[in-house]
Amino acid sequence: MATNTAARRQRILVRALYTGVLVVLARTVYLIITTTAGPTMNTDYQSSWDAERDEQVVKYYSSIFEDFISDGFLTVDSRTLVVGADSQQYIAALRETGIIHSKAIKKNGRLPFQNNTFDLQFSAHTGLDCSSNPGELSSELSRTLKPEGYLIIHMESKDSYSLHSLLELFDSFKLIRSREVPIQDWSIPWREVVLKKQNGILRRRRNLAGSCSVPAYKKEIIQNAEPLIAEEPLKPWNSLKRNLKNIKYLPSMADISFKTRYIYIDVGARNYGSSIGGWFKKLYPKQNKPFKIFAIESDRRFHQEYKSKKKITLLPYAAWVRNESLFFEINRQPNSQHEDKGRGMGRVQSAQTSTSFLGDLNKIQGFDFAKWVKNSFTEKDFVVLKMDVEGTEFDLIQKMIETGAICLIDEMFLKCHYNRWERCCKGERSSKYHKEYNECMELFSSLREKGVLVHQWW
Numbered sequence: 001m002a003t004n005t006a007a008r009r010q011r012i013l014v015r016a017l018y019t020g021v022l023v024v025l026a027r028t029v030y031l032i033i034t035t036t037a038g039p040t041m042n043t044d045y046q047s048s049w050d051a052e053r054d055e056q057v058v059k060y061y062s063s064i065f066e067d068f069i070s071d072g073f074l075t076v077d078s079r080t081l082v083v084g085a086d087s088q089q090y091i092a093a094l095r096e097t098g099i100i101h102s103k104a105i106k107k108n109g110r111l112p113f114q115n116n117t118f119d120l121q122f123s124a125h126t127g128l129d130c131s132s133n134p135g136e137l138s139s140e141l142s143r144t145l146k147p148e149g150y151l152i153i154h155m156e157s158k159d160s161y162s163l164h165s166l167l168e169l170f171d172s173f174k175l176i177r178s179r180e181v182p183i184q185d186w187s188i189p190w191r192e193v194v195l196k197k198q199n200g201i202l203r204r205r206r207n208l209a210g211s212c213s214v215p216a217y218k219k220e221i222i223q224n225a226e227p228l229i230a231e232e233p234l235k236p237w238n239s240l241k242r243n244l245k246n247i248k249y250l251p252s253m254a255d256i257s258f259k260t261r262y263i264y265i266d267v268g269a270r271n272y273g274s275s276i277g278g279w280f281k282k283l284y285p286k287q288n289k290p291f292k293i294f295a296i297e298s299d300r301r302f303h304q305e306y307k308s309k310k311k312i313t314l315l316p317y318a319a320w321v322r323n324e325s326l327f328f329e330i331n332r333q334p335n336s337q338h339e340d341k342g343r344g345m346g347r348v349q350s351a352q353t354s355t356s357f358l359g360d361l362n363k364i365q366g367f368d369f370a371k372w373v374k375n376s377f378t379e380k381d382f383v384v385l386k387m388d389v390e391g392t393e394f395d396l397i398q399k400m401i402e403t404g405a406i407c408l409i410d411e412m413f414l415k416c417h418y419n420r421w422e423r424c425c426k427g428e429r430s431s432k433y434h435k436e437y438n439e440c441m442e443l444f445s446s447l448r449e450k451g452v453l454v455h456q457w458w
Contacts, residue, residue, distance in 0.1 A: 057086055060184040061093035061124075073150045073194065074099065074120050081105070081113070081144065083137075084124030109133060111140040121145050125154040125183055125190055128258075135260030135380065138169035142197070150176070151195040154183065157255030158191045160217035165258035166193065168380050171201050212407040214451035222448050224253055229456060232437035236420050241458040244279075250411045250453050251285040259382040262289040267319045267369070267396075268388035269295035271302050272309060275386055284384070291384075298364040319389060320366030321399040327363055369396055370405040377408050388415040388457060391433050397443065406452060414447075415457040416440035 068074035080102040082090040087104035094102040103118075105111065121141055123129070131137045145151055151173060155166070158180065167175060173195035180189040226246045233239035250256070264284075266276055276293060295306055298318040306314040318326055377383050387393055393414060400406040418435040422428045447454040 054089055054092075057089040057184055058092045058096065061090055062096045064181075065093060065097040065099065065122075068120070068122075068150075068152065069097070073152065077101070078119040079117060081111075081118045081121045082124060083121070083127035083141075085126035085130075086124070090122075090124065109136055109140070111144050113144045115143055116146045117144045119146055119149050121149070121151045123151070123153040125156065125186075128153055129155045134169060134258050138258075142170060142172060145197050147197050147199055149197050151197065153193045153195070154181070155191050155193065157257065159254045160220055161250075161254035162256070162258055163191070163193070164215065164217050165256070165380075167195075169258055169260070170195055172198055174198050212404070212450045212452075214449075218451040218453075221250060221253055221453055222451070224248060225448075225453055226455070228441065228444050228448075230441060232420075234421060235423075236458075243456055244458065247455050249285050251287050256287055256289065256382050259289075260378075260380040261382070262286070262291040263294070263377060263381055263383045264291045265294045265296065265373075265383065265385045267296045267386065268390070269297040269302070270299070270388075272305050272312075275388075276312065280384075280386070289382070296369075298366075315367075318364050318366040319369035319387075319392070319396055321370070321395050322366070322368050324366055325363060326366040368399075370399045370403045373400070373405040373408055374403060379408060381408070382410050383408055384411045384413075385409050386413040386457065391417040391435065393417070394435065394439075394443065397447070401450070406447070406450060409452055412447065412452055412454040413457040414444070414454055416443060 065074060069076075074080065076098045078099060078101065080094060080099055082094070082102070082104040083106075084090065084104075085106055087106050090104040091102055094104075103113075121144070123141070128134055128137055128141070141151060151170065153166070155162070163178060167173075176194040176196050178191060178193050181192040183190045226243075226248050229239065229243060256262070264276075264280055266280070269276060272295075276295060280293075293312045294315060295312050296315045296317065296319050297303070297306075298316060300316070303314065303316050306312055320326060373383075387396070389396065393416060397406065397414075400409075416435075417433045418437050418440050419429045419431070419433050420437070422430055444454055444456065
């Protein structure tokens with residue numbers, strides 16, 4: 001009896017073992033089948049989706065090229081170049097339209113073609129509009145297009161500022177038309193710009209001495225800016241700082257993509273965290289553009305810090321109206337016990353007339369700031385200027401206006417120094433500066449009238 005019971009238990013264990021093995025084998029086979037079949041099915045689906053999209057892209061651009069033929073920009077004999085991501089689809093669309101002599105390229109830099117090669121160039125919405133170096137690509141498109149040839153560009157932005165920036169890149173081209181067109185896979189229309197290459201430069205730089213051109217697109221930007229604080233604030237250290245939240249930055253109102261370089265100049269930079277690290281790096285809307293930063297600071301205390309900032313160019317001089325030696329006054333706070341604690345960049349003046357200063361003096365080197373700006377940058381660059389120079393702004397800006405350097409500034413953040421109410425002593429005004437608040441307002445207003453988007457800095 002006991003023997004039969006033991007045998008029965010043994011048979012049950014063997015069956016359970018076989019059952020477990022079968023379950024494991026079945027599960028393994030299932031996993032092998034599903035993991036093998038899964039990607040095949042997904043790949044087939046992906047291939048089908050890609051083929052359908054390619055067909056739609058070819059069909060869409062075929063209609064675009066047919067429109068170019070109807071408008072007289074393109075013929076079946078035209079040598080044509082298309083720049084953009086979907087290069088194979090562009091070629092297929094051109095061939096379907098009957099354009100045999102066609103090239104398409106994805107790259108946005110140096111083009112591997114001879115001068116004056118093409119009759120028509122088309123920059124799709126993934127071409128110049130997405131280029132990381134629009135200055136270089138625009139030069140290459142200009143070089144390889146024949147005179148009297150057409151350049152047609154699709155761009156996402158539709159503001160006047162971006163259109164003007166685009167035209168500045170192609171200053172030997174005539175604008176034929178600008179209109180909105182639908183774009184494949186986009187719910188909103190894009191801008192289509194048609195340009196025709198001319199012999200010679202059509203748009204000359206208009207930064208003549210004492211005069212800046214103020215076209216409609218600049219007036220529109222300034223009209224949309226935050227209003228200036230017309231009434232003198234009783235507590236300017238609070239009011240002007242709060243005003244920073246109201247500032248309408250130029251890149252928040254317009255597309256700045258079609259510029260050759262992006263520049264930030266901090267005049268009176270002081271230490272890195274003062275405005276470069278504490279404000280510009282964190283708050284200024286750069287639209288993912290690589291800004292080159294210049295820190296202009298003559299106070300030697302701050303020079304060592306900038307040596308470790310590899311992406312910042314330090315100019316260890318004082319911005320001035322000419323190249324000469326200067327003295328600056330060491331500022332001291334009331335009741336300051338230590339020179340370094342109360343010291344700061346003070347007023348600057350020519351060494352020849354420095355006897356009018358009271359207090360401690362340090363000798364520094366000044367340089368012609370307006371001349372440096374004119375020699376370093378052009379209207380094709382996007383230039384942002386912050387200026388905090390302890391009252392010297394009146395001299396610097398006057399020189400920039402006289403030379404036309406002010407016309408190269410796209411956006412400006414200016415701290416205007418005047419005999420404001422003292423923070424320490426109620427009812428008393430600062431004796432350090434002799435300008436009044438209304439003179440600051442006149443300075444701000446005159447800059448905006450000259451087409452400079454200037455903001456009140458604190």
